[in-house]
Amino acid sequence: MRRLLALLLLWTSCSLADPPVLRFSVAESWSMPLVRVEGEQPVEGLLFDLMQGIAREVGARPEYHVLARLRLQQAMDEGDIDVRCYVSTQWFNDRPGHFVWSIPLFHQRDVLxxxxxxxxxxxxxxxxxQAIGTVLGYTYTTLEPLFEQGQLRREDSRSQALALQKLQIGRYRHAVSNELSLQWFNQRLPAEQRLQVLAVLEEQALGCMVRNDPAIPTQGILRALVRMQQSGEIARIMQRYGARVAIDEVAAQQPGK
Incomplete structure (x- = not known):
């Protein structure tokens, strides 16, 4: 009887234990449909739903760290975050040895x-x-030679949405945006007020990076992302926020397409 009570107590203690914490990074520069932040915490958006889904799949409690884009690498190096999503291998000169890449999850186009x-x-x-609208901390590979030559000059904003707002009010004549943010910005505007895609600058496959540490279920997270991709859950999340490909005709007009 005493042994049974001890086992019951142990089971109850394990059941009441808090689930493990999974720390996600959220870039300050993100805007809808990627994420909306209130009171220093994300509350909705495509990436918020993705990260919630990852945590649910591995039975963890998500914890969100909202950081300036230029602070993300430092947070990774210091072990302050476990998962960084919406990131491309093209953004790193050296492969971060303490993080493991997921499968590609999204296809992003940066457009003029x-x-x-x-x-x-x-x-x-x-x-x-001229000056061109850009986002603080972002690197635009195809435009770097023009920045170096002085033909174009960066005018940085803290977020993609703010860069597009400045273009709308005439702060400058051109800006760079990812396709998703531009679609979200335009969707509530009358057709005659919508910002226009002039060119596809570059295309990138984006995924997540997971810290390779025994303290977190690294392989479990990577497998969860594969399941979410194969089941169509990621596609449904994107559709929920109006993600669509609407600029194929522009890409087709570019040289070499």
Whole structure:
């Protein structure tokens, strides 16, 4: 009887124990449909739903660390985050040895954006000398030579949404945006006020990075992402936030396409 009570107590203690914590990074520069932050915590968005789904799959409690984009690498190096999502291998000169890559989950296009009515396809090198709307901490590989030559000058904003708002009010004539954020920005505007895609600058496969540490279920997280991809859950999350491919016709007009 005494042994039975001890086993029951042990089972009850394990049942009441808090689930393990999984620390996700959230970039301050993200805006809808990727994420919306209130009171320093994400509350909705495509990536919020993805991270919630990952934590649910592995039985963990998600903890979100909202960081400036330039702080993300430092947080990874210091072991302050366990999972970083919406990231490309192209963004790293050296492969982070203490993190493991997931399968590709998203396909992102960075596009050159113009003001309403400016819808003629344009190559960046054809632009006159000017400032162009960019996001603080982002690297734009195809535009770097033009920045170095002084033909284009970065005008950084803290978020993608703010960069598009500045373009809308005429702060500058052109900006760079990822396709998802541009679609979200335009969807509530009348057709004649929508910002226009002028060119596809680059395309990237994005996934997640998971800290390779015995303290967290690294392989379990990677397997969970495979399941979520194969089951169509990730596609449903994207559809929930209106993700769609709407610029194939622009890409087709670019040289070499």
């Amino acid at each position: 954006v113009g003001q309403p009515g400016d819808n003629a396809p344009t190559r960046p090198e054809q632009l006159p000398r």
